Structures are given as structure tokens and as C-alpha cells.
Amino acid sequence: MAQSMLRKFVVGNMVVVGLVRRTSARSLATAASAQKDKNDQKNLPSEGEITKSVFMSQSTDIYTNLAYEDWMYRNMDFAKHHVMMVWRNEPCVVIGRHQNPWLEANVPFLGEKEIALARRNSGGGTVYHDRGNLNITFFTPRERYDRKYNLEIIKRALYRGFGIKSTINEREDIIVRDKYKISGTAAKLGRLSAYHHCTLLVNANKADLSKALAKRETKATASTPSPVANLADLDNKVTVESLQTAIGYEYLRTPALHMEDGGQRLISKQRGFQFINPTEDWYPGLNVLTNELKQWDWCYGRTPEFTVSRSFPVPAELLPSKLYSATQELVISMTVEKGLINDVTLNIPPGLIESGFHGEASVITLLKGKRFTSEALEALENAMLTRHLTNDVRKLDDKEQFVAKCFDQVVNTV
Template structure:
């Protein structure tokens, strides 16, 4: 009964209070879901009829914030109400919709440090987030999408609030001091709704950023790396909180479709800053979206096909002692990985290792196909090699341990 009454209330724009810093539920700002699902093409309102809100997410969980972004994209009508969402996360790496996590990030380090890896729904490159990042998402109707408007607004806020001069380069990154990147950008455009989001480096841990985004050598295309800087290095007055306020007010004082500065008069017409709590109570179905975004199948299973190959010199003590070899004896492991699963494996075993008694039987390789490109595959390799032993010998010999160690380095090191 209470939920039914709330839906009736939110359907009426008369219930929407104007405020700058008032804490309020986002339910008062969304159109009833049964109306939203029936969104239709129509003449869009004039600029003066569009109101704005700044949503401030109370979550610092990357999967929750990405789910909130996706929920708003799917369910809200931005025809006459534009929203800028600001949010921040605990340490995580966020890759683009079509990217390869093993190529873009140091996956073993992320697992070791319990740093989340998330695949977002938009394109673009890989970024590192921590509490020193400010993330911003601009939501509009599809026909009102304007990435240049959004970036110019941020640029203006940086200068107005802190005197920081920046430029927007040809890749639509925000750059300071002619070369240091402080913001990356990406977008998702639907039939009726669009969003553009970016992350601003305020006082992020650049050492952790560098380690988390260490590159793996594979036959695939990686993100373009850039020199980065924190905005706090430009002016120590810049904090995530002060920047959030500066950009929020710049957004509210600027006309909806042009960069005309309306000052305090324009601010007074807006819906202001709104704290939002990303839970199912506020956004029904959000938990399901979050679970999908946190799943292995989404974050790793959507990876395009890639191959990886590495060579390992065989220690002399593992070679046949009575033989002399003219060339370095190297074990070469090559793998093709599709949707995060091992599709094909090749072990090129040097003569010295074969003559000392190691044979890479086809049965061992067969056991690896279809396994995740993780330690799951290493376990399968070890089990397969053990099956060749007699029942009373359940330990890998020196040569098998060497092969397993090499395989582990292919799967679990950058």
C-alpha cells in the first residue's frame, strides 16, 4: 500500500522539492516505472523547461555504482530532467565493455590485494579508481547528448574554483600542463537515453595505479597509456569533496543545452544536490544488476579471443646428463583463450627435456581445454600429470614441477 502511494507521488512533478544541499530520496526524482517502460518519442522540451539534479551516491562499491548507473539508464526519463551523478569507489580497476582484463590489468596482483575488477557497459579504456578519484556521469535524453558540453563544464569548474587551466585533447581526455592526463572519458548511447562518464584524478595513489594497470604481453590490442597527474598536485586546495561541490554548482548554474552561465538565478531553478542510497528499496531490481556486474562470466567471460606465448630456459640439471646441446633448451607454452576459457594449448618441449624422460602427452593438454584462464587451469594440469603416476606415487617429479611452475607463470603473472 505504501509503495503504491509512493509511485503515485513520484509521478507528480509537483512533489519535487527544489534544494541545493537537502538530503532526499531519489524516489522523488524518478518517473514511475510503469510509465518509464512506455517511453515514447516526442517533441523534447525547450531548454528553459529542463531542470537539473546532482545525485551523490552514498556507496563506494564499484559494482553497486555501475549498477546504479545502468538502472538509471534503463529506467529514468531524462526528457525534461538532466542528472549529473557523482560517485567514488574503493580501489578497483574498471575496463571497457569490449576489453581484455588480462591485457589491461595485473590480474594476479588484483586477486592478491583483493582489488575489484569490473567491466562497465560503456566502451573506452581501462582506469584505476580509489577514494582519490571523483567519478561523474551525465545523463540526458539521447538527442541531447553532448560530450563536449560536459567536458567544457568541468574545465570551467576547474578554472573558476581553483584557477587550474586544462585542455581537452583530440581523444577527449582532459590534460593539464600540456601533457598530464587527469581525466578519461567514455559513453553509452541508447535509443532514448544516453550517458557520458569520466573519472578525475584528485589525489589517487599513482603507485598503486601503475602496478594495477601493468601490461601483459599478448597478441591483442591494449589501451593507450598516458602520463597522469593528480589535480591536487596542481593546487592543494583540490579534494574530492571540494571538486564535487565546484563541478556540482557549475552544472547547476549552467543552462541545460548551452554553456550559458546563469549564476545564482539559474541555480535557484534546479532540483539541487540529492543524496541517493543505491539499494533495492530505492531502486527496485538494483541488486540483480549488481550481481550480474560482479559475476566472473561478465567481467572475464566477455573477453575477446587472445593468445599468449612464453618461453622458459630449462635448467641444466633437468636435461639428459649424457647429452650436449648446441642450442638453449627452452620450453615454450602457447595458449589461445576464448571468453576467458582455454581453447587450445601447445607445449613445445625441447629435446633435452624429452630425452630426460618428460613427455607432454596429449591427454595432459586435453584436460586443460575449457578451463578458466586462472589457477583452475594449473590445478587441472597438475592433476593430469599425476594421473600418469602409479597409485602409490602422488607427487610430481622435478621435471613435472618445472613445467607446472612455467604454466603458473603464464597464467598468473604479468
């Protein structure tokens, strides 16, 4: 029989008692516990019994904040206590759970600028964060998840606090001036709990945003880009701090289940604003979640299979002019699965074969299983070097350098 124990978790100035199972997470629930869950869902508290809190994360690390979201989702009971978390990060790109980072982001640019890439647990599209973004997460029981309610609170806060008019489009983005996107949205719905999160552009670095989210051509489904605007461009009084205060108070003055202005009277009945320090000491198990989100296998290895193919005209000086007067092309095609090269084809013009690099199966085999990064380029260069007849030659000739340069462009550029 599965054993479990009660454990206390500190959340702000509250103590949350959670049930910690000692069995595997895959253990099946008994018929009795399943029936209890159904009864609990039917007996959700009335609106008057629900209080609200605004949690303000003190971390600016994307992996820590995403892990804290997941920790709350797993451990807290939101039946009588709805929570809105506000947070921001150092520069990073965040992709949806099922997205392709090489398709959605300019991965080489992220490396050059030391911009983190993170994969979140929710769906939705890719977004850029920096300290000029305000990120918001709404936590409720699954049965009381209401994305439109949450977005309406933001919309009302923008107008009440700054006189900024906005609309919510069919994709549930928040739009200003009829076309500029200021907020994207995503969600995760579980058996008992749910969260909806979105990001608001306040004074983000739009130049880095544009470069970080540059697209590359692959045979996969990409996010739909939209023109964006910073709220500070509309009103210079809007800052991340003033916006989180405006949205926080709008959240606290609104009843939990319907749109109505409860004013100061309702605010006084809520649990208010609370500073949150997401650390292992306060939230046992948080470090494990954070470390999982940092792993290459999660950020890149969870990518669905995709293919990429590019053609490169061969410079005339690299070909025997008397025999090859027509334009010759080097074609590189790769299939990438779970972030690793699964198949690769190098269609090399005959004129390049004479360089001593023959594109033989032994060379191609060395590329399979390599990460779709500079690791694959290094493997190709080493393979070409092994083709040299003398061991003391450790430099690629001009034709081999051309092949390597083209391969580098496939792997490391958009």
C-alpha cells in the same frame, strides 16, 4: 498483446513513474509505439523547461554504482530533467565493455591486494579507481548527448574553483600542464537515453594505479597508456569533496543546452544536490543488476578471443648434458575464448620428455575448457601426477615442477 503497467520509482525526493513491460525485453515495438517515439523526439522540451540535479551516491561499491548508472539509464526519463551523478569507489579496476582484463590489468596483483575488477556497460579504456577519484556521470536524452559540453563544465569548474588550467585533447581526455592526463571518458548511447561518464584523479594512489594497470603481452588491442597526475599535486586545496562541490555548482549554473554562466539566478531554479542511497528498497531491481555485474562470466567471460605465447630456456641441470649441449626452450602457447582455454600447445624439449611427462593429448585435453586462472595450473599439475607409475607418488619431480612453474607464469603473471 504485450501487457504493461505503471510503476513508481523513488529517486531522491522525487517519484518517477516508469513503464514496466511484462513481456520479454526482445519484444518488437508496434508500429504505433515506434511512431510515438519519433514524435516524442521531435518535441523535446525547450531549454527553459529543463531542470538539473546533482545526485551524490552514498555507495563506494563499484558494482552497486555501475548498477545504479544502468538502473537510471533504463528507468528514468531525462527529457525535462538532466542529471549529473557524482560517486567514488573503494579500490578497483574498471574495464570497458569489450576489453580484455588480462591484457588491461595485472590480474594477479588485483587478487593479492583485494582490488575488485569490474566490466562496465560502456566502451572506452581501462581505469583505476579508489577513494581518491571522483567519478562523474552525465545523463540526458539521446538527442541531447553532448560530451564536449560536459567536459567543458569540468574544465570551467577547475579554473573557477581552483585556478587550474586544463585542455581537452583529441581523444577527449582532460590534460593539465600540456601532457598529464587527469580524466578519461566513456559513454553509452541508447535509443532514448544516454550517459557519459569520466573519472578525475584527485589524490589517487598512483603506485597502486601503476601496478594495477600493468600490461601483459598478448595478440590483442590494448589501451593507450598516458602519463597521469593528481589534481592535489597541482593544488593541495583540491579534495574529492571540494571538487564535487565545484563541478556540481558549475553544472547547476550552466543552461542545459549551451555554455553560458547563469550564475546564482539559474542555480536557484534547479533541483540542487541530492544524496542518493542506491539500495533495492529505493530502486527495485537494483540487486539483480548488481549481481550480474559481479559474475565471473561478465567480468572475465565476456573477453574477446586472444592468444598468449611464451618461451622459457630450460636450465642445463635438467637436461642430459652429453646429448643436449645447445640451449633448449619450453614454449607454451594458448588460445583463450570467453575466459576459457580453448587450445593449448606445449612444445617440450626432448630432454624434458624423459622426465615421464610426455605432453600427450590426454594431458592437453584436460586443460581445455578450464578458466585462464590457477584452475588451469591445478589441472596441469594433476595431469602430470597421473603419469607417475606408482599411485603413492604425489609429488612432481624437478622437471615437472619446471613445466608447472613456466605454466604458472603464463597464467598468473604479466
